[in-house]
Amino acid sequence: MIISILTSKFKTNRFGLILAKYSYRVKLNDILAGRIIGLESTHALVDIGLERAALLPREEINVSAVNNPKAALYIDFIGEFLILSINKTTQQIIVSLKQVDCMRLWQRIRQIDFKNTVIYAINERPLRKGKIILFYGLKFFSLNSHIPKHYRRKKRKNFLLPFKFIEVKDIIHIGYLNSRLAVYPRFSQNLEVGGTYCSNVVSIKSFGIFVNIYGIQCLLHISEISYDRISDINSLYKKGDQLKVKIVYKSIQQGKISVSIKKL
Incomplete structure (x- = not known):
C-alpha cells in the first residue's frame, strides 16, 4: 500500500x-x-x-x-x-x-566463510525436533541429530555450542546449523579408515545400526552386517551391545563415518 x-x-x-x-x-x-x-x-x-x-x-x-x-x-x-x-x-x-x-546483522552473517568457519552460538530453547540457536542476535535452527547427545542432555539454557552453517536461505533469512560438523574433526582424528575398533550400539533403525566409537556416532548399514539377507535387524542386536567394527568410510566435510562387520 x-x-x-x-x-x-x-x-x-x-x-x-x-x-x-x-x-x-x-x-x-x-x-x-x-x-x-x-x-x-x-x-x-x-x-x-x-x-x-x-x-x-x-x-x-x-x-x-x-x-x-x-x-x-x-x-x-x-x-x-x-x-x-x-x-x-x-x-x-x-x-x-x-x-x-x-537486515544489517544478516549482511554480517553472509560475510562469514561458512564452509571453513566454526562459530560459537547460544542454545536458547529446545523444540520437539531440535533447538533454537542465537548468534549475533539472530535465531537459527539445529536438528537434534546435528547436536552431540552430551549437549542435547543439558537442561540449562544460554550455554555456548560450536556450530557450522549447513544451509542459509537469504530470501527468508533462515539458517540451519550443525554442531557435529564443528566438533567432528577434533574427536575423529584418532579414527582411521581401515582401522578396527570396539563400539557400542546406541540405536537400531530399519536401515542399519548407529554405534559409538570414542564418542563419535558411526553408521553400520544393514548391507555391511552380513553377506546374507537380514529380515529383522532387531532380532540380531539390541541397544548397548558391543560390536567389533572396521571403518570403511570417513568424511570430515559431512561429519560421517561408516563401519562394517562383514569386511572384518
Missing part, C-alpha cells in the same frame, strides 16, 4: 521537509529516518516525516526482548525505521527498529 505524503507538523522536523521536497510516497518495507517523540509502556511514537506519528511496538524495538520501551529508548532518539504496516482506514503506520537491525 502507498500513502500520499503529508508533511510532518512536529517542530524541528527535517525528515518531513525532505519527503515533501521530493514528493515521496510512503509504502510498505520502506526504511525511513525517524525521531522518537513519545514513550509509553507498550510502544513508542515515532516522527518519520509524516503528519501522523508512527507506532513502534515494544516487540519491534530490538532483536532481544524489551519489556519497557523507556529502558531501551529515549526522547529524540534518531534511527532508521522499517514500515511494517499501514492501516487503510486510519492510515496508522506501524514501524520496526528490530527489522532494520536484523
Whole structure:
C-alpha cells in the first residue's frame, strides 16, 4: 500500500521537509529516518516525516526482548525505521527498529566463510525436533541429530555450542546449523579408515545400526552386517551391545563415518 505524503507538523522536523521536497510516497518495507517523540509502556511514537506519528511496538524495538520501551529508548532518539504496516482506514503506520537491525546483522552473517568457519552460538530453547540457536542476535535452527547427545542432555539454557552453517536461505533469512560438523574433526582424528575398533550400539533403525566409537556416532548399514539377507535387524542386536567394527568410510566435510562387520 502507498500513502500520499503529508508533511510532518512536529517542530524541528527535517525528515518531513525532505519527503515533501521530493514528493515521496510512503509504502510498505520502506526504511525511513525517524525521531522518537513519545514513550509509553507498550510502544513508542515515532516522527518519520509524516503528519501522523508512527507506532513502534515494544516487540519491534530490538532483536532481544524489551519489556519497557523507556529502558531501551529515549526522547529524540534518531534511527532508521522499517514500515511494517499501514492501516487503510486510519492510515496508522506501524514501524520496526528490530527489522532494520536484523537486515544489517544478516549482511554480517553472509560475510562469514561458512564452509571453513566454526562459530560459537547460544542454545536458547529446545523444540520437539531440535533447538533454537542465537548468534549475533539472530535465531537459527539445529536438528537434534546435528547436536552431540552430551549437549542435547543439558537442561540449562544460554550455554555456548560450536556450530557450522549447513544451509542459509537469504530470501527468508533462515539458517540451519550443525554442531557435529564443528566438533567432528577434533574427536575423529584418532579414527582411521581401515582401522578396527570396539563400539557400542546406541540405536537400531530399519536401515542399519548407529554405534559409538570414542564418542563419535558411526553408521553400520544393514548391507555391511552380513553377506546374507537380514529380515529383522532387531532380532540380531539390541541397544548397548558391543560390536567389533572396521571403518570403511570417513568424511570430515559431512561429519560421517561408516563401519562394517562383514569386511572384518
